[in-house]
Amino acid sequence: MATSRETHNSTKSRVVLAPLTRCRAIGELPNSAHVEYYSQRTTEGGLLISEGTLISTTAAGYPNTPGIYTDKQVEAWKKVVDAVHAKGGIFFCQLWHVGRASTQDYQPGGIAPISSTNRILSNKFRPQLPGDSYGSFSKPRALETAEVGQVVRHYRQAAANAIRAGFDGVEVHGAYGYLIDQFLKQSINDRTDIYGGSIENRCRFLLEIIRAMADEIGLDRVGLKIQPEAEFNGATDPDPLNLGLAIIERVNKLQVELGSSLSYLQLPRPWLLSSDERKLEESARMLWAWRDAYHGVFMATGGFT
Secondary structure, X not given: OOOHHHHHHHOOOOOOEOOOOOOOOHHHOOOHHHHHHXXXXXXXXXXXXXXXXXXXXXXXOXXXXXXXXXXXXXXXXXXXXXXXXXXXXXXXXXXXXXXXXXXXXXXXXXXXXXXXXXXXXXXXXXXEOOOOOEOOOOOOEEOOHHHHHHHHHHHHHHHHHHHHOOOOEEEEEEOOOOHHHHHHOOOOOOOOOOOOOOHHHHHHXXXXXXXXXXXXXXXXXXXXXXXXXXXXXXXXXXXXXXXHHHHHXXXXXXXXXXXXXXXXXXXXXXXXXXXXXXXXXXXXXXXXXXXXXXXXXXXXXXXXX
């Protein structure tokens, strides 16, 4: 069985299965459909990244998404991981919390979704509700400063659970307007505490998560996905280039401090690429700037012909 420490030497393909949320996990449990789906896409030495997997009871915002915060979920994932490893694949679990991109329908006891802010997500975006209808997002509740550490601990425990399920590593989903991105992006983060305002403060939540995971499972078993440029779920920033560079600078420093590197940094290009040549050129320019700035394995995804 390959581990993330062997990934870069043993991977036989430079094409990776990206996270593709299928909404097939009834009761938040992976099942036989997951075993078939992932084993079908496994090749010897190839890397697969799982669909977004919930880190806690408050993390969901889509129907039938799997979790990895209970023992029962861990046991269910073991069958999927075993099927991938049986074919020689390497498997990372993408850890996910949607934050305000949710409704009270998904929250325990119908509470408000948590976020960096109290501001509701625009009706421009429509959430899929349990039962496959579409509704409106619920007004979120901004986490108190003292509560943020509890969410960091949820990420840490989810990472530990993923390794216990047999995954070779984890990917931190820090993109597309979900919880971590809600702290990173100026369009959402209106906090005045140590997690808001300056770029350093807005990066703090993400860095605390990475540090906690590194302490739990080793930094080389952790991948990171960010997207400073994308505008999905209302997450925009007036200076995406420098936001990305700021995140990368701090990750580079953390890698030096810990004497280890992330397994990889993944930067997807925007989902809906513009036909405007100037915008495409700007997007490519940012991607190359981020690639040049990062000290480690860099993966670019999306928009390639």
